[in-house]
Structures are given as structure tokens and as C-alpha cells.
Amino acid sequence: MTTVETRLTEFADNNEKPVGYGRMLRKEDPRLIRGQGNYVDDLNLPGMLHLAILRSPVAHARIKSIDTTAAAALEGVVAIVTGADLAEKGLAWMPTLSNDVQAVLATDKVRFQGQEVAFAIAKSRYIARDAIELINVDYEILPPVVDVRKALDPDAAVIRDDLKGKTNNHCFDWETGDAAATQAVFDRADVVVSEEIVYPRVHPAPMETCGAVALFDAVEGQLTLWSTTQAPHAHRTVYALVSGLPEHKIRVISPDIGGGFGNKVPIYPGYVCAIVAALVTGKPVKWMEDRSENLSSTGFARDYIMKGEIAATKDGKILAVRTHVLADHGAFNGTAAPVKYPAGFFGVFTGSYDLEAAYCSMTAVYTNKAPGGVAYACSFRITEAVYLIERMVDCLAYDLKMDPAELRLKNFIKPEQFPYTTKTGWVYDSGEYERGMRLAMELAGYDELRKEQEEKRARGELMGIGISFFTEAVGAGPRKDMDILGLGMADGCELRIHPTGKAVLRLSVKSQGQGHETTFAQIVAEEIGIPPSDIQVLEGDTDNTPFGLGTYGSRSTPVSGAAAALVARKVRDKAQIIASGMLEVSVADLEWEKGSFHVKGDPSKSVTIQEIAFKSYGAGDLPEGIEGGLEAQICYNPSNLTYPFGAYICVVDIDPGTAQVKVRRFIAVDDCGTRINEMIIEGQVHGGLTDGVGMALMEMIAFDEDGNCLGASLMDYLIPTALEVPDWETGHTVTPSPHHPIGAKGIGESATVGSPPAIVNAVVDALKPFGIRHADMPLTPSRVWETMQGRHVPSI
Amino acid sequence: MQVPAPFQYARATTVDHAIELLNEGGDSARIVAGGHSLLPMMKLRLANFDTLIDINGLHDELGYVRQEGSEIRIGAMTRHRELLESDLLATAFPIFRDAEHVIADPIVRNRGTLGGSLCQADPSEDLSAVCTTLDASCVIRGRDGERVVSMEDFHRGPYETAVGDAEILVEIRIPVRPGGSSAYFKVERRAGDWAVASSGAAVWMSGGVITDARVGLAAVGPNTTGIPAISEALRGQTPSEELFAQAGALAAQACSPAVDLRGTVAYKRHLADELTRRALRKSVERINGQGA
Numbered sequence A: 001m002t003t004v005e006t007r008l009t010e011f012a013d014n015n016e017k018p019v020g021y022g023r024m025l026r027k028e029d030p031r032l033i034r035g036q037g038n039y040v041d042d043l044n045l046p047g048m049l050h051l052a053i054l055r056s057p058v059a060h061a062r063i064k065s066i067d068t069t070a071a072a073a074l075e076g077v078v079a080i081v082t083g084a085d086l087a088e089k090g091l092a093w094m095p096t097l098s099n100d101v102q103a104v105l106a107t108d109k110v111r112f113q114g115q116e117v118a119f120a121i122a123k124s125r126y127i128a129r130d131a132i133e134l135i136n137v138d139y140e141i142l143p144p145v146v147d148v149r150k151a152l153d154p155d156a157a158v159i160r161d162d163l164k165g166k167t168n169n170h171c172f173d174w175e176t177g178d179a180a181a182t183q184a185v186f187d188r189a190d191v192v193v194s195e196e197i198v199y200p201r202v203h204p205a206p207m208e209t210c211g212a213v214a215l216f217d218a219v220e221g222q223l224t225l226w227s228t229t230q231a232p233h234a235h236r237t238v239y240a241l242v243s244g245l246p247e248h249k250i251r252v253i254s255p256d257i258g259g260g261f262g263n264k265v266p267i268y269p270g271y272v273c274a275i276v277a278a279l280v281t282g283k284p285v286k287w288m289e290d291r292s293e294n295l296s297s298t299g300f301a302r303d304y305i306m307k308g309e310i311a312a313t314k315d316g317k318i319l320a321v322r323t324h325v326l327a328d329h330g331a332f333n334g335t336a337a338p339v340k341y342p343a344g345f346f347g348v349f350t351g352s353y354d355l356e357a358a359y360c361s362m363t364a365v366y367t368n369k370a371p372g373g374v375a376y377a378c379s380f381r382i383t384e385a386v387y388l389i390e391r392m393v394d395c396l397a398y399d400l401k402m403d404p405a406e407l408r409l410k411n412f413i414k415p416e417q418f419p420y421t422t423k424t425g426w427v428y429d430s431g432e433y434e435r436g437m438r439l440a441m442e443l444a445g446y447d448e449l450r451k452e453q454e455e456k457r458a459r460g461e462l463m464g465i466g467i468s469f470f471t472e473a474v475g476a477g478p479r480k481d482m483d484i485l486g487l488g489m490a491d492g493c494e495l496r497i498h499p500t501g502k503a504v505l506r507l508s509v510k511s512q513g514q515g516h517e518t519t520f521a522q523i524v525a526e527e528i529g530i531p532p533s534d535i536q537v538l539e540g541d542t543d544n545t546p547f548g549l550g551t552y553g554s555r556s557t558p559v560s561g562a563a564a565a566l567v568a569r570k571v572r573d574k575a576q577i578i579a580s581g582m583l584e585v586s587v588a589d590l591e592w593e594k595g596s597f598h599v600k601g602d603p604s605k606s607v608t609i610q611e612i613a614f615k616s617y618g619a620g621d622l623p624e625g626i627e628g629g630l631e632a633q634i635c636y637n638p639s640n641l642t643y644p645f646g647a648y649i650c651v652v653d654i655d656p657g658t659a660q661v662k663v664r665r666f667i668a669v670d671d672c673g674t675r676i677n678e679m680i681i682e683g684q685v686h687g688g689l690t691d692g693v694g695m696a697l698m699e700m701i702a703f704d705e706d707g708n709c710l711g712a713s714l715m716d717y718l719i720p721t722a723l724e725v726p727d728w729e730t731g732h733t734v735t736p737s738p739h740h741p742i743g744a745k746g747i748g749e750s751a752t753v754g755s756p757p758a759i760v761n762a763v764v765d766a767l768k769p770f771g772i773r774h775a776d777m778p779l780t781p782s783r784v785w786e787t788m789q790g791r792h793v794p795s796i
Numbered sequence B: 001m002q003v004p005a006p007f008q009y010a011r012a013t014t015v016d017h018a019i020e021l022l023n024e025g026g027d028s029a030r031i032v033a034g035g036h037s038l039l040p041m042m043k044l045r046l047a048n049f050d051t052l053i054d055i056n057g058l059h060d061e062l063g064y065v066r067q068e069g070s071e072i073r074i075g076a077m078t079r080h081r082e083l084l085e086s087d088l089l090a091t092a093f094p095i096f097r098d099a100e101h102v103i104a105d106p107i108v109r110n111r112g113t114l115g116g117s118l119c120q121a122d123p124s125e126d127l128s129a130v131c132t133t134l135d136a137s138c139v140i141r142g143r144d145g146e147r148v149v150s151m152e153d154f155h156r157g158p159y160e161t162a163v164g165d166a167e168i169l170v171e172i173r174i175p176v177r178p179g180g181s182s183a184y185f186k187v188e189r190r191a192g193d194w195a196v197a198s199s200g201a202a203v204w205m206s207g208g209v210i211t212d213a214r215v216g217l218a219a220v221g222p223n224t225t226g227i228p229a230i231s232e233a234l235r236g237q238t239p240s241e242e243l244f245a246q247a248g249a250l251a252a253q254a255c256s257p258a259v260d261l262r263g264t265v266a267y268k269r270h271l272a273d274e275l276t277r278r279a280l281r282k283s284v285e286r287i288n289g290q291g292a
């Protein structure tokens, strides 16, 4: 019988080894899976008040008046705050991550259903919620702009009349690639295929909603904000800029986070309201949004209508890709993307293929919907880009009557072409695409699957095989190109070895469940030979960690992971000098073996890293010029992004009678370069694939014609369960990144990016007997059935 | 966390006590059984009541499945999970287990009750369709005693039933007739979701001929509906694919679905047809001893 104790030793055992990369249980899990995590909502400070936000019931309206009398009179209410109150303090508006502005509380108009209008501060969460029901707002309803295709119509209501001189709903235009060169290639191509592809609005829906606890110490002038943020340092700087509080008097603490997926990158009005409430009342104030608020008001993802065109020779050489995108940015442009990249990294829509030309133009518009455009494995829009190209390649295969695997194999960028500069200017660092593709086909038994499909088709059964091959661009990013609100995207990192040889690593990123405490301990362990269990990883507290831009866009391992390896090497270099003193040989005569230095040719003369650590703090002289202690700090500025890739194959069966899609198999071969912890990588892949099933088959934030959000609960916004997903079959190849210190590329979003096209391609493949070349997500039974009836653009 | 508006709470100790409390509370009092329909509405503040009368203490009194003569009687507080696990029900009416397998999730099934499901009168409620299919009757008790109403009379419209303000549904009675079996089919977008459409069927046969048949649909009209035309068309016939197709077509005709995120009108009508065929086919197979 296994007792709890013996299981604990198993954990411990597993935790000791490996000293470096390899499979090990996550250090954070004993805490998280026993309910001992510490989330924002777990925090209860003495005298703490609660805040609830009144939100707009309508999508577009002018606020004529707000009457707070009844609410203020409710017993237990401390204060009611409106937009007008904030305007007096100059806090009614705040900057977004895309240099737009967003209302903290609406003053003039409400611009989406769910927008923040006022808030109540009360003695309990219940009273605060009761109080906002008593606030009386008189709205003058305005026509809403809901259909993105009509947003630029001359008679469309102007949403952003707060912006000077704004007379339409245009948000921005953007282009990349060479229009003329692309046109020239299209002119001479044998085959041109075009298709309109919609990536609907989806929501990250993290299990933990957003929230904050704000505490203002009036004596010290110190603000402490516990908040659900993936980017604590960036948030602190923005708070300093907005509130006028000096940055050193602001401490942002991001405790355990229950999932982010990009949803917790932006600064939400609720955080600012909590800060204001703490300043106004002098008491700690908690704001925790509920599920409906999270789904209807916080950062969504996607919402791109993409007209795709692909040009090829008749024997299947892809020549060029062109697209025009209509992007719905909601009421405020809250996209989290580096300043020079308003469409994120959508420029990688050229995919994994060696092309002659490519061009994209984009028009982004405002609509009366929640702002965002960041999240769900925010991926900086690579999800959309990969979906576009992988869907278009399948459309081409359909028209050419070619096998989609064969078509891809024919067009891959070849290993010897790396580093490969795409026609839109991205420098792919390394890749061996054919190897990954062939491995996936082998794991899937691709040829047998096609045979099975043929037999089933003959019997009228609907089976589909879908392929996607993706290349991501992650790890933003080089300072020369990338900043968010003027903040460069380099990451600091500090490592200190204590006298007894235990270590603490301080990072600027912030795990939302990805296992940073384990992965980063393993990175350091690999470099200096201290077991991961002896390395404490600290993050999420701006007072105790170095500056950096946070965790999103799969950037933690590519950027902070590099920083962790380099800071460990810096410590090791110092340790080597100290060791040379201890062993009385020159530095050059020492050899490193994980965890100790020994004299070349004489392994018996050695000192361990622990002994060196003790010496560094201990008695006696150190080699000349060497300070005591064993610690280092660096700031890592990546020279390029890293480019993970993967080959995914999905097998679906469709019930011809009910049109229900069953994902029968899913084979995912990923290449994220050097693999640090296989188990964590697999976990990230499993989660992302499940996301993909959600987006492909069921998830969508829909609106009715009045702009009412139809996805504001988890009964309406569906997220897949274990019953909708197959046993994932994973495999991998390893193509290290040449410029990353340990060759790692990042895995956080690969599966979310790569799986939707594989699933949709499989469904469309299953529907081939119906003459179907494309169908839009989410492929609910109703949509699939409508598609089978030949109704190509079914609304639902 | 979503929090409801303030309300009073009382815990009933007997059915009569519950009826007393209802009489005191008037129309602003509500019974809470499993709470899985009522509480979400209150937390979303779509509904609010001054008083909740908790009848979970009545599970001993109202939680049972038993055979009495030619009827199976089920107490209103019988939980989904108990319905799912009842071998008596599974043998007499396999439709119950079919349906319970696709109602919500284990957490909801552990708490939600038969009485709550019927009284909620949501047009998508699966157990309403099951009871309609099985020609169940509902026993309602008030201060003045008990009355028994048929399923047709029980549902008055969406979210409306024959249960008065100071009354409580105590029992469901289902006639057991020889030579019968039943089945339930549902299409949902995801496990735990409400039906896009579902269809239940019950068939009785003698000597290879259908002596009676009933079909009940959910989520394709203002209430779950039985379709007399199908019963008429099937009686006296030998089962065949053509016959099932005819019944399916009648089901599609008889229903009146509305478009929503779950599906288009055309699709739901199609499902009414397709699932009715499947449920009839399965019922007949079961009578003939084929298939579980």
C-alpha cells in the first residue's frame, strides 16, 4: 500500500534528479494541487473593503445622468465613485498597451456592453454588489456598430468621438511585404486560390478571473497592489506614469495566478479602480471580477476576417501568398503588441514555406465590443497567421487534387536555407521541417489512415485527416525592434548562491501555471550543478525581482530562460576563480564537471560548487580582485526571436446523421529546440491542443445585432472537457536555436497555434464528398450540418 | 464569485412543513431542491426571491424509486445520480439511464433532482422529455391535499407549471406496461451542455407489431412535447426503417425550434427527425433483445 509519506519521498526523489534538464515533477505542484496556493482572492487584510463595478447594460449609449443617492445610502456602503469623480482627479482615462486610451469609468458614453461605469466600495462583496444595483444611470441609446464589415460605412455611428477630429471608426492601417512583387508573381502563376477565412473572437477564460487588492500606506506614501498580472514590472511603470505616484513607492505583487493565456497582460480599469478606492478610503480594497465580467469585458483574442490568396504552379510549387485582413479591435485598441507591430507578429503568415513573394494589408476598426486583441495564448497574432496559411495551403491542395502532406513537403524551407529571411522580413533561426513532418506522418500511420479513409468514404462514412505545419516567432524581443509603451523587451535576472550552496533565482517573468519554479531551477541546475530542489525561484514581486516585461507570447524561456542560463554561467565563472584559489592552480587548469571544478588530469583534486559558495562568504582571502559572495545579475537582450515549429495531424469522424465531430486521434510533433523538462513540455502541449479543440469546435464570443455579448457565461461560452479530446499522441524533434544560450525556443503557445488548423483541415477533409473546401470555426454540429447542406456561410 | 441579492432561508423538515412555509411566504417564496437551476439564476440576478425554502432535508421522505402495482413511483427529491444508478428504472425504462448519462455532469447530477428538473420547466430539460415520453403523471400536494396531473397538463409554457405558489411536486408516477422498451438520444455541443435537440421514444410491441409508441422531444419548442401523431402513425405497424423515417418526419414537422447559438432552425428540425428515428430504432432493438 502506498502511504502519503512514501509518496512524499517519491516526490523528493524525483526532485533531486535530474541535476539539470530532464523529466521531473513540478516543484510548485505540492502547493497548487493541495489547495495551498496563494491567489489574489485568498488575500484578506484587516479592515479590507470590497469593490464592485457597475457595467453598461448596452453596447453604445450616451450617459445623460448618474444618480448614486440610493446606493450611497445603503448600509455598509463606504463610497460610490463615478467617471465624473475620476475625471476630477484626471484618472477617467488610461493608456492601453497600444498607445490608445481607454476609459477607466465612462464619462461621456459607454462603448461596449460590460464597460465600467461606476463602482461601489463597501464592507462586503455582497453589499458592494447590492449597491451597484441601486445606481441609476440614464442612458440615451445610440446605434451600435456590431458588424465589423459595416464599421467603416459612412453612416456608421462614430464610436471614438473622444478622439480629436475622429469622424469614422478607423483604427489603423498596416501592411507588410511587397505588393508589386506579389502582384507580379500572381500574374504569372498557373493557379490562384482565394478564400475568405474568419478567425472568430474567442476568449482565454482563465480559471481564475482578474482581480486586485490595493493597499495604500498614507504615512509612507507607499502603494502595494496584489494583482493578477502576467507582467508585474510593466504594470508598475504604467501605474507610476498614470497615477503620478513615484515608481519606487509602488510595489506590484503577483502571487499565484490561476491561468492567464494573455488575459492578464493588459491593465484593466478594475485594477485602477481598486487603486483609486484604496487612495480614497485609506483602507485596503479588494476587487475580484466574476465570471461574466471576465468573459464580457476583458481581453479577447482573434477577431480577424482574412481574405487569403495563394499562387502556385500547377504541379504544386507555392509561389506567393497575399492577404487582406479586416481586424475588429473593439471599442479601444487594447492589443498587447510591440509598438512597431500593431498587428503583432502576423507577418509570419508566410508560414513554413519558401516563397517568392508575399504581401499583407490590414485595416483595423473600432466596434462596440470589448477591447483587447491580446489573448488566448496571445502569441502576438501568430495564431491567426498560422491558421490563414495552413488553411490556404489546404485549399490549394484541394484545387490541385494533391495530398496536403505532399504539398507541404514540396514547399518547406530546407534545413540548409536557415537562417532564412522571409518575404516579410522575419529571420527564422533554425528548422528541419521535413524531419518533423515525416515523424508525424510515421506516428500517425498516414498512408494507412488515407487507405482507411478511402474505404470509409466508399461506405458513406465521414472520416477526415487534417494536417498543419506551423512556425512560430516567440521570445520578444530584440530591443532594437521591440518595445511596449517605450519599455524594451529585455529581461533582468539575478542569482545568488547562499553560503551552504543553496540558491535563489530572481526573475522578471511570472508563471500563470506553466511551471517556472521548476523549469528555471532546472536551467540553473544544468549550468552550475546545484539540484533543482536547492534552487528557489522568485518572481512576481517588483520589490524583490529585477525588471523585465513579463510572461506572454511564449517569451519566458526564450528571454528569461536565456538570462537564467547566462547569469548562472556568470556565477560559475566567478566560482572558477575562487576554486583556482582553493586548489592553488590557475583558472585555465581547472575543468568543470557539473557541480564541481577539478584540476585537469587529476580529478581527485576538486571542489564542489557548495564548497566554493561557502568559501566565497567564509574566512580567508579570495583570489586578488574578487569580492566576497557568490552572486550575479544580468539583463538579457535577445538578438533575435526564436522560431519553434511543429507538425500536427488530426483524425476526425463525423456522424453523418447529426454532423457531430469527434476528434479521434491527434498526433503532435513539436520542435522547441532544447528540451528542459519533458513533462512540462508535454503538459503545455496537451493544454494547447485542448484549447485548439475548443476554438475549432465550440468557442466563440458572439454578439447579437444590438451588441449584447452572447458568451458571458460558461454555459454559453463553451470550453472543452476531457470528453471532447482524444489521448494526445506527442512526439518531438530537437533543432536548437543557434543564438539562444541553451538552444531553447519556447513551447507555451505552439499547440494553441498549431492545432486549430489541423482540426479544421480534418473536418473539411471529411466533408470533401460534399464538395467543401472551407468552413469557418467554430465547427459546431449545426455549422457542420449547414455546411453539408451547401450553405457555405452559415451564421451559427 | 457571483453573489445573489439578500434572501431569507428556511429549512423544511417535512413536506407539510414545506407547504406551511410556502403559505407563509406567498409568491415571493421559492423551494430550493438541488439548486442547480435556481441558484445560477439568482447569482446572475436574473431572479430573486425573498425566501428560499430548502427541501433537501426531505430527501428521506421524497427520495425513492419503487414499484407499486403497475406503476413505478419516483419521489421528487430523487437525485439525477440516483436515477442514473437505479437498476429498477434501467430495466423498466432504459430511457432514464440513457438520458442521465447525458444530463449535465457528475457534480450537477449529485445534487439536481427530478422534481427540480420538471418544475424548472426549461424547454431543454431532458427529464421533462423523458417523463413526457413515458406518459408520466405528477403528484402535486398543497394544503388541501394531493392532485394528480398528466405531463401534458403539468407544463403550462416555458418555465411555467401547474404547481401553485403554495404547492409542491412530491412524486412522479409512470405506468409499467408489458412488452415495452425505450431510448433517449441527445445532441449537445459538448459534454454537460444543454441539448441542441433531443428525442426520447418508448415503444410497446406484441407479436412483432407495435401496440403503442410515444415520442418526446426537448429543446425544439416552448416546452418538451409529446407528439400524438407519431403514436397514431406507429400503432398497429411492423417496425421498419420506413416507419421510423415517417415518424422522424412527423417529429420534424411537429416541433417549433428557435435559432440560437446551439443551432439553426433547420438543423434542429433535422435533429428532431434523425434522433427520433434513432430512439425508435433503439427501443425496438431493445424489445427484441438486441443491444443494451
Ligand SMILES: Cc1cc2nc3c(=O)[nH]c(=O)nc-3n(C[C@H](O)[C@H](O)[C@H](O)COP(=O)(O)OP(=O)(O)OC[C@H]3O[C@@H](n4cnc5c(N)ncnc54)[C@H](O)[C@@H]3O)c2cc1C
Pocket: B030, B031, B032, B033, B034, B035, B036, B037, B038, B039, B040, B076, B077, B102, B103, B104, B105, B108, B111, B112, B113, B114, B115, B116, B117, B119, B120, B124, B125, B126, B127, B163, B167, B168, B169, B170, B192, B193, B194, B195
Ligand atoms: C452546468 C449545468 C448543466 C446542466 N445540464 C443539464 C442538461 O444537460 N439537461 C438537463 O435536463 N438539465 C441540465 N441541468 C439542470 C439540472 O438538471 C438541474 O438540476 C435541474 O434542472 C433542476 O433540479 P434542481 O433539483 O437543481 O432544482 P432547483 O434549482 O432547486 O429548482 C428549480 C426550480 O424548481 C422548483 N422546485 C424544485 N423542486 C420542487 C418541488 N419538489 N416542487 C415544486 N417546485 C420545485 C424550484 O423552486 C425552482 O423554481 C444543468 C444544470 C447545470 C448547473
